[in-house]
Amino acid sequence: MNLDIRTEEKEDYNLLHVSGEVDAYTASQLRESLLPLTEKEGASVIVDLSNVDYIDSTGLGIFIGALKSSNHYNGTLRLVGLNARVKRLFSITGLDEVMDIEEEEEAQ
Amino acid sequence: MADSYSFMQEQYTKILKTYLEEKNEIGLYQAQQFSKKVLENQISPEEVVSLHIEALEHFFPDLPQGARDSFDFLIEIMMGYGMAYREHQILRDKQKELESEINVAASMQQTFLPDEIPEMDTLDVGVISVPASKMSGDYYHFVKDDNDCIGVAIADIIGKGVPAALCMSMIKYAMDSLPEQRLQPGALLENLNRVVEQNVASNMFITMMYGSYDSRVHHFYYSGAGHEPGFYYNKAEDSFEELYAKGLVLGLNRDTQFREYHKKVEPGDFIVLLSDGVTECRTDDGFIEREEITRLIRQYSDLSAQEIVDNVFYQLEKLQGFRLRDDFSLIILRRKV
Known part of the structure; x- marks a missing residue:
């Protein structure tokens, strides 16, 4: 499966658009794009996961690494647009309570 | 190694002769079997060309000099393949080694x-x-x-x-x-x-x-x-x-x-x-x-x-x-x- 990552630089934060599947094969690609963004003092990063339909435990590890790095640099990390399956993974692992997570917005 | 080369030489001459005389499916089948054997004996591509030219000289003593020289040219070209082939052999051995190490680790994990x-x-x-x-x-x-x-x-x-x-x-x-x-x-x-x-x-x-x-x-x-x-x-x-x-x-x-x-x-x-x-x-x-x-x-x-x-x-x-x-x-x- 492929993973597409696009970084959008906003005025005071970086927005990462991720689409595809984050698994053992694509996780390193995500780490290379995401981790450096969190390694600046006070950096604010938002990851848009609305086009991600599956994340496995290796993928989850990348977000944990990014969270630790972000905390270390006093930054913020926010995940948005999680579908039900992805949300369940963050909730089972207890990460929803230590991470800033926003579910997919319902069509209005 | 020298023994296996002369043995292959003998074999090759024989099957090439059969093929040239009868030109049938059996000859082609023998060629396929032979190529398996050269791989088993780790004979390189340029050596196979040598086998061929030696067999030809045996059948056609009056082979024109130009044809003979052209095979030397071909041997030169096959050298690259030969090197790639030897590299492949080394990698294969290496892979076997890694695999057996993984097997040891896997049984230790058990x-x-x-x-x-x-x-x-x-x-x-x-x-x-x-x-x-x-x-x-x-x-x-x-x-x-x-x-x-x-x-x-x-x-x-x-x-x-x-x-x-x-x-x-x-x-x-x-x-x-x-x-x-x-x-x-x-x-x-x-x-x-x-x-x-x-x-x-x-x-x-x-x-x-x-x-x-x-x-x-x-x-x-x-x-x-x-x-x-x-x-x-x-x-x-x-x-x-x-x-x-x-x-x-x-x-x-x-x-x-x-x-x-x-x-x-x-x-x-x-x-x-x-x-x-x-x-x-x-x-x-x-x-x-x-x-x-x-x-x-x-x-x-x-x-x-x-x-x-x-x-x-x-x-x-x-x-x-x-x-x-x-x-x-x-x-x-x-x-x-």
């Missing part, structure tokens, strides 16, 4: 897992754990004390293969070094979490469910660290419910607390613990539903705990075309009537 499941008058226990490749990221552990209490752990180490296996050895030794007296599940996870947090890379983590079954009163106490929920089967109502213990994965925050849950287990009730390789079973139509797993378990529920887990594994492996994508572990603890 020693981390309990070699027998506890036999008890009060509980029927069934376990299956199958890695997707040689090394597994799933771990389970049983400990039985003098009071007929049994502790059971199931854990999933992030990732698969060698890194997961290395991390598993840490979990195994950390669990072995816990105090002798039985720890409550929550306290046990808190201890383990501190070890893991200090010793893993920032993007590593472990999920675990730990339960303790007290056979004297038939209570099951359990806590979870972000682990895939299991099931609890209630015999009287013939129903399954989710067995979930909320808690953060191991290795993230040093001071994580784990809540303890508990269940009163009636005769015939059973506890199902599993790894996400069971629930994330993926077929051509997408992921299976959790209900599919309880349906399978119910289908085999008249059998022993071990037979249930074996059958469920077989059916789910079949659904995935006998190719596991993730490590698969399933444990059932059933209170005997």
Whole structure:
């Protein structure tokens, strides 16, 4: 499966658009794009996961690494647009309570 | 080597002669067989061209000089192939070496897992754990004390293969070094979490469910660290419910607390613990539903705990075309009537 990552630089934060599947094969690609963004003092990063339909435990590890790095640099990390399956993974692992997570917005 | 070359030379001359005289399928078949033999004897492409020119000189002593020279030219060109071929041989040997090292590591990893499941008058226990490749990221552990209490752990180490296996050895030794007296599940996870947090890379983590079954009163106490929920089967109502213990994965925050849950287990009730390789079973139509797993378990529920887990594994492996994508572990603890 492929993973597409696009970084959008906003005025005071970086927005990462991720689409595809984050698994053992694509996780390193995500780490290379995401981790450096969190390694600046006070950096604010938002990851848009609305086009991600599956994340496995290796993928989850990348977000944990990014969270630790972000905390270390006093930054913020926010995940948005999680579908039900992805949300369940963050909730089972207890990460929803230590991470800033926003579910997919319902069509209005 | 020189012997095998002259032997090949003789053979080649013979089959080429047959072919030139009869020009039929049999000749071509012999050529195919011969090419297998040159590979076996590690004869390089340029040497095969040499075989050919020597055979030709044998049949046609008056071969024009130009034709002869052209073969020397061809030999020069084949040199590159020859080198690539030798490199391929070296890589193949190297791969064999690595493979045998992995096999040694995989069999060593097997020693981390309990070699027998506890036999008890009060509980029927069934376990299956199958890695997707040689090394597994799933771990389970049983400990039985003098009071007929049994502790059971199931854990999933992030990732698969060698890194997961290395991390598993840490979990195994950390669990072995816990105090002798039985720890409550929550306290046990808190201890383990501190070890893991200090010793893993920032993007590593472990999920675990730990339960303790007290056979004297038939209570099951359990806590979870972000682990895939299991099931609890209630015999009287013939129903399954989710067995979930909320808690953060191991290795993230040093001071994580784990809540303890508990269940009163009636005769015939059973506890199902599993790894996400069971629930994330993926077929051509997408992921299976959790209900599919309880349906399978119910289908085999008249059998022993071990037979249930074996059958469920077989059916789910079949659904995935006998190719596991993730490590698969399933444990059932059933209170005997």
